[in-house]
Amino acid sequence: MSTNSEAAYATMLEGLPPADRKASDCQHEVFAACCAVTRLEDTGHFVCELRVLCVQCREPFRFLGMPPGLRTTAPACSIDGLEANLPIEPEIVKRLFSGASYEMPHIPTRH
Numbered sequence: 001m002s003t004n005s006e007a008a009y010a011t012m013l014e015g016l017p018p019a020d021r022k023a024s025d026c027q028h029e030v031f032a033a034c035c036a037v038t039r040l041e042d043t044g045h046f047v048c049e050l051r052v053l054c055v056q057c058r059e060p061f062r063f064l065g066m067p068p069g070l071r072t073t074a075p076a077c078s079i080d081g082l083e084a085n086l087p088i089e090p091e092i093v094k095r096l097f098s099g100a101s102y103e104m105p106h107i108p109t110r111h
């Protein structure tokens, strides 16, 4: 985790009410997220670092479907999966993406 995202995460935690239940007893119904943007110096690239947790029990959420690491052209996550590293760029040139799709979620036995 970089310094930017550590500071954003600490600031978010300070603003939250205390957890009122254990993660094992929680349905995870209220969320908080924080993000920080890091400039990768001398490269012209930017990364949005995103973290999500449950406000009720403080359980952090893991990002799925991303390889661990840091990339400048595709999303990746931290080695523990708790931080998404999302490459971003200024919208100087307008782009529309074709080929959008939606996947129906699998319903787990515990959620």
Ligand SMILES: [Zn+2]
Pocket: 023, 026, 027, 028, 029, 054, 055, 056, 057, 058, 059
């Ligand atoms: Zn929870």
